[in-house]
Amino acid sequence: MSLQADLSVAAPAIPLARWADRQLRAMHATYGLPRIDGSALMGERGDHGGYVINGTTSAGIGGSRLMRTKDGGWFALTLIREIDRELLPALFGDAAVNCDDWTAIAAAVLQHDCADLVRVGRVLGLPVAGIDEIPASPAIQFMQRGPNRYGPNKDGPIRQKPLVIDLSAIWAGPLAGHLLWQAGMEVIKVESLTRPDLIRRDDPATFERINQGKASVLIDFADEGQKAALVSLIRGADIVIESSRPRALRQLGIDADALVETTPGLVWLSITGHGASGEPANWVGIGNDCGVAAGLTRAMADAGGGIGYVGDAIADPLTGIVAAREGLAAYQRGTAIRIGLSMSGITALALHEEQKHDRAMIDSELRAWGLASGCRFPPVSRREIQGTLQPIGADTERYLGAFERC
């Protein structure tokens, strides 16, 4: 079910790209990050991938759909993990629904009220959203604190090149790590032996752009020695980026709050769909549905652009930029802290700030985006690859070997 693409016509600019660019300009001025174009970060995956704006189906692989509900609402559901489809009978309370057919799924959605589907979907751990939601958590939450790196006598060790451990996967977290690498930090991408970052396989061009220059460590979380070595590596690091749900992290034996509480200066960035504390910490959120949960689809409809997805997994690049900014700011302050970043909260914040900045312009951009269904994504400036892409696990021995032999 795809629209006839008019490939001769490029879509208008991605809404909120100007907001992204303002953040990047400020990061350039404050932290010496090279000047990176906001619309490039927002649109390079869509441009390079030949994405087409597709209304109520997300651009690219089309894993997310907006569907009409019984009460006249719109429900967003992302199905990119096969194992999630098995949960659909429980979502709809119907053992007979054909989980492999979007038409059948849309018919089932139409039998339920939007808020009920969102509530049950979240209990089930499905990435879902409703277009009239208010994000459950603020964009940025300052959580557990710990000692300052510089100590009371300002005599703590200071590294030439701050060390970043990037445990995250897919887009938002790795982009944050990429920006920290661009800012001159040493970044180690850590992947699980059993669950590596699938973007390496599924979208190699995007993977290279946002993971170039990072060292690659592969870890077997079933191996207590390797797990202990990773914790030792984290204790010696300056910034950690992760995008796991809290219980997944705990089940892997990593206690973020305890590490922050005891490691001077450690900045811990927890990237989540809908917040890092309380019940929303258990919810799953993905770039496209988080954009819906942020109110972006509602804003586009109100601006006359109709119902649809805005941008390409728009919450991902926005969150990557904000996470890097907060990481740089916290690193400079020197106090150990865990910072929760909510993808839906950040997207809602960006929309709100953009509306305050220039209401008429964001409304006209949203309208133009909505009316451009069938157009290919706008071309953006191409960023040259500047770093090496390490083969998976190439640096495991270098970083974990010393700890493991202890």
Added chain:
Amino acid sequence: MKPGTRLKSAACDTEVMVIRAAEGQIECGGAPMAETKPADPAPLAADFSAGTLMGKRYIDADGKYELLCVKPGKGSLGVDGQALVVKDAKPLPASD
């Protein structure tokens, strides 16, 4: 048992959501589970006291039953006296 039904343990804090079920008796801590909690808690059977883990999916050997733990507790899950086991871990949360 309809998919999406939420069941509570009579013996501990465990709550599950039914993903898939047949006609057998779903139990936790050795006692039948129901949509409401009984006034008096059931004793926790020693053979079914390994505990449940939040967010884990539990299945039987034949694949007829699948339960999602939505609230953890001290009991463990079974159907007609046969213990359920944890289904393999999901891939990492992805983004598209």
